[in-house]
Amino acid sequence: MLFTSYEFxxxxxxxxxxxxxxxxxxxxxxxxxxxYVFYFLAGASYLPYIFVTxxxxxxxxxxxxxxxxxxxxxxxxxxKELSREERKEYKAKEKKKQWKLLLxxxxxxxxxxxxxxxxxxxxSNVNSVLTVFGSxxxxxxxxxxxxxxxxxxxxxxxxxxxxxxxxxxxxxxxxFRFALFVSFFPQLVQGPISRxxxxxxxxxxxxxxNATTVASGLQRVLWGYFKKMVIADRMLVAVNTLxxxxxxxxxxxxxxxxxxxxxxxxxDFTGGIDITIGIAETLGIKVTENFHRPxxxxxxxxxxxxxHITMGSWFTxxxxxxxxxxxxxxxxxxxxxxxxxxxxxxxxxxxxxxxVVWFTTGIWHGASWNFIVWGLGNFxxxxxxxxxxxxxxxxHKAFPKADxxxxxxxxxxxxxxxxxxxxRMFDCYRDVPLTFKMFGSIFTTWNWxxxxxxxxxxxxxxxxxYVILFLGMLLLIIVSLVQRSGSVRVKIxxxxxxxxxxxxxxxxxxxxxxxxxxVGYDASQFIYNQF
Amino acid sequence: xxxxxKENRSRxxxxxxxxxIIILVSLYMLQRLLMPKYMTGIVEGAMIAEYYEEExxxxxxxxxxxxxYENFTPALLWEEYGIxxxxxxxxxxxxxxxYYLLEETLKYETPDVIxxxxxxxxxxxxxxxxxxxxxxxxxxxxxxxxxSINASMMSDExxxxxxxxxxxxxxxxxxxxxxxxxYIFHKxxxxxxGYYMRVDEKPAENVPKGRPLADYSFGETAxxxxxxxxxxxxxxxxxxxxxxxxxxxxxxxxxxxxQMEEYAKANDLVYINFLELIEECGLDFxxxxxxxxxxxxxxxxxxxxxxxxxxxxxxxxxxxxxxxxPLETVWEQKLADYYTEIDRQTKEWQEKxxxxxx
Numbered sequence: 001m002l003f004t005s006y007e008f009x010x011x012x013x014x015x016x017x018x019x020x021x022x023x024x025x026x027x028x029x030x031x032x033x034x035x036y037v038f039y040f041l042a043g044a045s046y047l048p049y050i051f052v053t054x055x056x057x058x059x060x061x062x063x064x065x066x067x068x069x070x071x072x073x074x075x076x077x078x079x080k081e082l083s084r085e086e087r088k089e090y091k092a093k094e095k096k097k098q099w100k101l102l103l104x105x106x107x108x109x110x111x112x113x114x115x116x117x118x119x120x121x122x123x124s125n126v127n128s129v130l131t132v133f134g135s136x137x138x139x140x141x142x143x144x145x146x147x148x149x150x151x152x153x154x155x156x157x158x159x160x161x162x163x164x165x166x167x168x169x170x171x172x173x174x175x176f177r178f179a180l181f182v183s184f185f186p187q188l189v190q191g192p193i194s195r196x197x198x199x200x201x202x203x204x205x206x207x208x209x210n211a212t213t214v215a216s217g218l219q220r221v222l223w224g225y226f227k228k229m230v231i232a233d234r235m236l237v238a239v240n241t242l243x244x245x246x247x248x249x250x251x252x253x254x255x256x257x258x259x260x261x262x263x264x265x266x267x268d269f270t271g272g273i274d275i276t277i278g279i280a281e282t283l284g285i286k287v288t289e290n291f292h293r294p295x296x297x298x299x300x301x302x303x304x305x306x307x308h309i310t311m312g313s314w315f316t317x318x319x320x321x322x323x324x325x326x327x328x329x330x331x332x333x334x335x336x337x338x339x340x341x342x343x344x345x346x347x348x349x350x351x352x353x354x355x356v357v358w359f360t361t362g363i364w365h366g367a368s369w370n371f372i373v374w375g376l377g378n379f380x381x382x383x384x385x386x387x388x389x390x391x392x393x394x395x396h397k398a399f400p401k402a403d404x405x406x407x408x409x410x411x412x413x414x415x416x417x418x419x420x421x422x423x424r425m426f427d428c429y430r431d432v433p434l435t436f437k438m439f440g441s442i443f444t445t446w447n448w449x450x451x452x453x454x455x456x457x458x459x460x461x462x463x464x465x466y467v468i469l470f471l472g473m474l475l476l477i478i479v480s481l482v483q484r485s486g487s488v489r490v491k492i493x494x495x496x497x498x499x500x501x502x503x504x505x506x507x508x509x510x511x512x513x514x515x516x517x518x519v520g521y522d523a524s525q526f527i528y529n530q531f
Numbered sequence: 532x533x534x535x536x537k538e539n540r541s542r543x544x545x546x547x548x549x550x551x552i553i554i555l556v557s558l559y560m561l562q563r564l565l566m567p568k569y570m571t572g573i574v575e576g577a578m579i580a581e582y583y584e585e586e587x588x589x590x591x592x593x594x595x596x597x598x599x600y601e602n603f604t605p606a607l608l609w610e611e612y613g614i615x616x617x618x619x620x621x622x623x624x625x626x627x628x629x630y631y632l633l634e635e636t637l638k639y640e641t642p643d644v645i646x647x648x649x650x651x652x653x654x655x656x657x658x659x660x661x662x663x664x665x666x667x668x669x670x671x672x673x674x675x676x677x678x679s680i681n682a683s684m685m686s687d688e689x690x691x692x693x694x695x696x697x698x699x700x701x702x703x704x705x706x707x708x709x710x711x712x713x714y715i716f717h718k719x720x721x722x723x724x725g726y727y728m729r730v731d732e733k734p735a736e737n738v739p740k741g742r743p744l745a746d747y748s749f750g751e752t753a754x755x756x757x758x759x760x761x762x763x764x765x766x767x768x769x770x771x772x773x774x775x776x777x778x779x780x781x782x783x784x785x786x787x788x789x790q791m792e793e794y795a796k797a798n799d800l801v802y803i804n805f806l807e808l809i810e811e812c813g814l815d816f817x818x819x820x821x822x823x824x825x826x827x828x829x830x831x832x833x834x835x836x837x838x839x840x841x842x843x844x845x846x847x848x849x850x851x852x853x854x855x856x857p858l859e860t861v862w863e864q865k866l867a868d869y870y871t872e873i874d875r876q877t878k879e880w881q882e883k884x885x886x887x888x889x
Contacts, residue, residue, distance in 0.1 A: 464705045513701045513704045515701070517698075518692060518698055518699055
C-alpha cells in the first residue's frame with residue numbers, strides 16, 4: 001500500500017475516524033491493530049519477521065531490566081556490607097550477563113537483517129572473487145523476501161534494547177504496547193527511527209479529538225503530498241531517462257541529472273516524512289523530526305546533522321560512541337599516540353570510528369558497493385573538511401567579515417549542495433565505475449548548450465513540467481526561509497479565515513491538478529522505502 | 532452569554548457550510564472543465580451520453596462499435612420504413628461494454644429488435660483506457676455502469692477515477708482548449724440517433740489481408756457476454772439479431788465466421804454477414820467509404836440501411852410508425868437537422884475536392 005495510493009488514504013481516514021470514536025483507553029490498541037493490518041496488506045510474508053523482532057526484543061529487554069532490578073535491589077540491601085570494589089565487581093559480573101543477552105538479541109535481529117538484505121551481495125562478491133581466480137564455479141543466489149521497513153524497525157528496536165541495557169529507561173512491561181512502538185504504521189515504511197523515550201508516551205496516552213491538531217496534521221500531510229507528487233514524482237521522469245541511458249546522457253546531462261536527483265530525493269524523502277509526521281499528528285502523536293532544512297547547511301557535517309537526523313543520531317549513539325570508548329579502541333588510541341605521535345595518534349581512533357559509522361551508513365542504505373562507496377565518500381569529505389579546519393580559521397581571521405556576508409553564505413550553501421549532490425550520484429547510478437565515469441564527464445565533455453537548447457525537453461518532461469518544477473522549488477525555498485522564524489502552519493493559523501482557506505485549499509488544488517499520479521504515471525514508491 | 536455562544540456556534544456552522552459548498556462547487560466545476568468534451572476531432576466519446584436525451588421508444592436498437600455507428604443510419608430507417616431506431620455504440624466498444632449498455636437500455640425501454648455487431652468478439656480482455664473512457668464516461672450511473680467499469684478496467688486503472696473523473700483528467704489542466712470552456716455545461720449533438728455521419732470519400736485500395744493467427748477461437752469471456760446478451764434478450768422477449776457490418780478491415784476470418792454461424796444456429800438467432808451482401812446492397816467501395824474500407828460513408832450507410840430496412844419489414848414483419856405522434860414531429864425535426872448536416876458536409880467536401888483539384 002503506497003502512501004500515494006487511494007487505498008492508503010482510505011486506510012488512514014478509517015483509522016483516524018475510528019481512533020477518535022473508540023473509547024480513549026483503546027486508542028493505542030486500535031493503532032496496533034491498524035499497524036498490523038497495514039503490514040499484512042503490504043505482504044503477509046513479512047509478518048513473521050517483525051513478529052520475531054518484536055518478541056525477541058521485548059523478552060530480552062524485559063530480562064535485562066529484571067536483572068538490573070535485582071542488581072539494584074541487591075546493592076541497596078547490601079550497601080553497608082559490600083565495599084565499593086565489591087559492589088563494582090558484582091555490578092560488572094551482572095552487567096556481563098546483560099551484555100550476553102544484548103549480544104544474543106543483536107545477533108538475532110541484525111542477523112535477520114543481514115541475512116535477508118546482504119546474502120546476495122556477499123554471494124555476488126564471492127562469485128566475482130571466483131572469477132578473478134579463474135574459477136567457473138558459482139554460488140547460487142538466494143530468493144529471500146525483504147520485509148518492508150526492516151532496516152527501520154530493526155534499528156528502532158535495537159536502539160530501544162541498547163537504551164534498556166544502558167539503563168536509560170526500563171523495558172516496557174506490556175508486550176502489545178511494545179509491539180505498537182515497533183510497528184507504528186506511519187513510520188514503518190521509511191522512518192523516522194524513533195527513540196522509545198520520545199515516542200512511547202505520546203503513542204500510548206489517550207488523545208482527545210482536537211480540531212486544530214487534526215487540521216495541523218492534515219496540513220502537514222498535504223505539504224508532504226505536494227513535495228512527493230508535484231515535485232519528486234515529476235522529477236523522477238527526467239531522472240529515470242538520464243540514468244537509464246548514460247551512454248547518451250553525459251557531461252552537462254550528468255550535471256543536470258545530479259541536481260535533478262538531489263531535488264527529487266529531497267522532495268521524495270522529506271515529503272514522505274511530512275506525510276508520516278502529519279498522520280501521527282492527526283492522531284495526536286508526536287513523531288521526531290527528521291529534517292531541518294538540510295540544503296541550507298554551510299558544510300557537510302552540518303548537513304548530516306540536518307538530513308535524516310534520526311538515522312544520523314542512531315549511528316552516533318549506538319555505533320560511533322560505543323566504538324570510540326570500547327576497550328580495543330582505547331588500546332588502539334594508546335598505541336597510536338605512542339607510535340604516530342600525539343597529533344596523528346589522537347585522530348586515528350576518531351577516524352576509525354567514523355570510518356565504521358560511514359561504512360555502516362552506506363551499507364544500511366543498500367546491499368551494493370555504490371552505497372558503501374557513497375558512505376565512505378561522505379567519510380572522506382568530512383575528514384578532509386576537519387583537517388582543513390585550521391586553514392578555514394586562518395581564512396576567517398584574515399577576512400573576518402566574510403562569515404557574515406550574504407554572498408559567502410550562499411557560496412557555502414551552494415558548495416554543500418554540490419558536494420552532497422555529487423556524492424549522491426553513487427546512489428543515483430547505482431554503479432561505482434559508471435558513477436566515476438559520469439562525474440568525470442561533467443568536466444571532460446563540453447556540451448553545456450544542452451541545458452538551454454531545448455534538449456532537456458526530450459527527457460520526458462515538457463516545458464510546463466519544468467515550469468511547475470521551478471515554481472514548486474521556489475515555494476520550497478520560500479517556505480524554508482519562512483520556517484527559520486517559526487512554524488509556517490502556526491503563522492498561517494493566525495491569519496483570517498479566507499486567507500487560511502485560500503492557502504490550504506489552494507495547495508490541495510495544486511496537488512490535485514498538478515500531482516504526477518493516475519493513468520500515465522507509474523505509481524512511484526518512496527525512494528527510502530527501498531532501504 | 533448563552534445567546535452569544537449560540538450566535539458563535541451558528542456563525543461557525545454557517546462558515547463551515549459555506550466552505551463545504553465552495554469546495555464542492557469548485558471541484559464540480561473543475562471536473563466539468565477538465566473532462567474531455569469530444570465536440571471536435573474525436574467525437575466518439577460524446578456518443579453514449581446522447582441516448583439519455585432521447586424518448587425511449589425505439590423499435591430497433593443497434594449495439595456495437597464503430598461498425599454500427601458508421602454503417603447504418605436510423606434517419607433513413609425512419610424516413611423510408613417508419614422504424615424508430617437508435618445506435619448505442621462507441622469506438623472499440625468491447626463486448627462486455629455492449630452487454631452492459633444493452634442491460635441498461637432494456638431498463639429504459641423494450642425494443643422489438645436488438646442488432647448486435649459481432650466484431651468485438653475478437654477481444655477477450657480490456658484493450659485501451661482511452662476507448663474505455665469513451666464508452667464508460669458517457670453512461671449514467673447505474674449498476675450496469677459499475678459492472679461495465681469493473682469488467683473494462685486496465686490493470687493501471689482505478690475505479691475511483693471513474694467516480695471522480697477529475698482524478699483521471701487532472702493533467703488536462705495544462706491542455707485546456709476553447710471547447711473545454713464552451714461545452715462545460717452543455718454539449719452539441721454529434722450523432723443522428725447514434726449515427727456518425729461522414730459524406731467524404733476515400734476509396735478502398737490495397738485492403739490488407741488478415742495475417743494468420745495462432746488461434747482463431749473466440750475467447751471465453753467474449754462468449755460469456757454473448758451468452759448473457761442472448762439470455763437477456765430472450766428473457767425480455769426481444770429478438771436479437773447478430774450482424775457483421777460490411778467493413779473490409781479489420782479482417783474478418785472465415786474461421787470466425789464459422790464460429791458465429793454455429794453460435795447463431797445453436798441459439799436460434801438470426802445472423803447476417805453484410806460482407807457477403809456487398810453486391811446485394813450495391814456497395815461500391817470506391818465511393819461508399821470515407822477511410823479506405825474501414826467504415827462506410829453516408830452513401831454506403833444508406834445502402835446497408837436500405838437492405839436492413841427491407842429485411843426488418845419483410846422478414847421480421849416490423850410495421851411502419853410513420854404518422855404516429857409525437858414520434859412523427861420529433862423525427863421531422865431530426866430529419867431537418869440530418870439533411871442540414873448532409874448539405875453542410877457535402878458542401879465542405881465539394882469545396883475540399885475543388886480546392887484539391889486546383
